[in-house]
Amino acid sequence: MKKIIYIFLAALLLNISACTDNFEGLNENPYQITDESLKQDFNNVGAFYPPMLKNLFGHQIEHNLAHDSWVRHLATPTPFVGGINNTTYYIRWNTYWDRIYGEIMSPSSQVMKVAESEGYPVFVEWAKLIRILGMHRLTAYHGPVIFTKFGQEPALYDSEPTLYNAFFTQLDEIQAVFNANMDYTGLAKFDASYKGNIAQWNKLVNSLRLRLAIRLSKVDPALAKAQGEKAMSEPGGLIETNGDNFMVSLYGDVFPPVTISFGWGDTRMSATMESILIGYDDPRISKFFDPATDASLYPDHPNYPYKGIRNGALLVAKGDRLDYSNISSDFKEVTNRRFFTAAEVQFLKAEAALRGWAGTDTAQEHYEAGVNLSFEDWGAGGAATYLANNTGTPIDYDDPKASGDINDFVSRITATVAWDDTADNEAKLEKIITQKWIDGYTNSIEAWVDHRRTGYPKLPYNYKNDSNADWGVIPADDFLRRLVFVNSQRENNAAAVAEATGFLGGPDEIGTRLWWDTGGPNF
Template identity: 25%
Template structure:
């Protein structure tokens, strides 16, 4: 009897082992290598970077180009010669510009950057502190872009739709709170990024160069500190002093060879988006405001920013004209450099950093000679475009004050219309000329101070949106001034 029981036990054990083996083989066989359960940061990072850059620099989708169709016209780098009423130049934009910016940055960039932080963080499937640092830096850049464009936005509760305690209707945070969080993240990013540490694959920005990511993180932190300096002077000065007082711990951009830009290749989907727009359409000219300033200063950058007319001269188009009036004026179009499919998309330059330091020195927020910093900033802008700054250029500027610094920064930021627009909204400089007699502007004639929230927030997150509008201290329109406005 005992022998029969033993045989029965061995039989059942054998069945169990076979079943277990079959189950393991079944699971292995039914794991689809083309649809992995977990996606590595290496695969998530390129798209996250690309989306943030395209939505900042330029996008080929019509009615979704905030930089090209709106900001570069509002800040009078460009002017429209057709479809003027419909696409930005008269201070009116289609709602798809708002939706395209909001939806893509949240759903295609930020959500991937958040996934990278979870996967690469302690205990994650792909622990890598350098991936964490990169994701924190790009997340800070992208959120700063969102809040500088819209004002209060979902931040602290955003990107938590798949968390253990999911939040599908996130609250809106004030710009002050968001800036505080972004600068903390950038400080953490600098700590996470270790030169000689684990490799970063999929880095289409700096090709895995960790030092350049550290420089970008610290330079961006300086920019945000300077941007809020009028509202939080003590905190901003402390951040600037921390970074500038220890360049070994907090390296920043040191030349045009290491600023933040995304290089492109001449392949559809990977080209410079400005090329895709300007090489196929002739709807834009260079604004007369920019052309006239460059001619006044005899500034050679005009040869980079604009193409000459047939007679070799340069002329601009006034902003806000009707289509009929604009069609009668011969004006320069955008320069050849921006028609190159491999031209880089720029996020932040060495020149911009020096302008930030020049302003901070002028305001007394950091130690330094604002005149020397301004000269270095202008020189870096010339060199960025392969030009030499004339030896007498500074003497052409007259009295150097904050308006001079910000006007020169406006010139140097050509192409970065969103950045130039933000600095104008913050400081009021440069002072724009009186509108052309034939110009017609909507928005009560006010150069837009922000863009409106997308319709999706009204339909899907209304209760929290109402709180965001209250934080604006003004209506959800394009005339409400944002928190950092001086």
């Protein structure tokens, strides 16, 4: 009997031991995300990318009440802060810095470390490219920024020459990895823009290089020419068709200007858009804007039922101009937004041709190709008739809700649309940049760069200019040139800000020109 009991106890202990050995597996939650499951299909790195891409764009105070207004694409009917704010050259909001560093630079540092440790070089270079996509926009606001020394203590700024050389060097590194991995498919699950197609990302690299080269064409002609010609000679090519356009997904969100315009009533068509689009009989106007809701607002152009607000206008009450033209209702249905288009590439190549860079056709061919691509991209017809218009010029503006000449302006633009090969390069460049400005609607940072860099289009000045010694004074016949360094940096990184101010070559004020904004003739 005892023998039977011993055998039973031994068997029981063996069974308990076996159960204990498998205890962890038996008690594992099959629905829990583990480190190993995250590594499947690159989830442990890929999840970082959609939020970074989404944050390349800002929203109301970063874009709409900033360069959307400064470059005269959209205007506000709302007299924010007593009518004294960014749009009237008194700085109230300066937050794009926080978005770029908090939502792109910081997470990209983390994902690059993970991707490097896991042996995912394409993910590393993709993160580096997204960094440049964000930082080349941020430097357009401030000039010197923290890039090559990001994450170090102290956090030192790069001068603009150092920064742009770093951009070009890193684009070389990115392209080398992309070229060696053309068949790589690991990005596809996380890439709403190009579905993981490395060849398409390579076209963006080349196009971005050309954009940066043109940006530097006046301040460093030799570097600009070398980089521009490199961009145009790369076998991978540029963004040449609208199917190649770099579109950033909204990831299920509403297009932000829709909320600002239809939801809050804080943005409307600008008076400059009214002046230029109507003066040029531009069919894209109906793709950009809805008609005004009050037919009495446009007696001077009854065939074009649109009305805009002057930027820097004297505003009394928000309700006064809510019946002016809203952005197009079609934007309520969009699922992504333009970041880099084939039309822009053609306008870049048109300017490169004027500057004598190798790799181009004639400036006229690229100019007209840019207009045609823009019409196609926006779904407008009549490009051939538009390009033949050699008489129409932008119209003068009258604000019917203000008395006398308050908020009115006389257009400074005398250029027509039709190409004139007998004109000098300044006149040709004005046509190119004016059309590039129109096409850049909803993506206005580069239009703001071009306006400061070239002086084109010849935009109206602010009616109301509240600049003062707090942030710097803008003359009545000039434009805001930059944003000051952010207060958190002034307070917590003062020595680095002082050094960065030295890089500017002028005070940390809104009237100080950036490195590439040289002033003077373009040729």
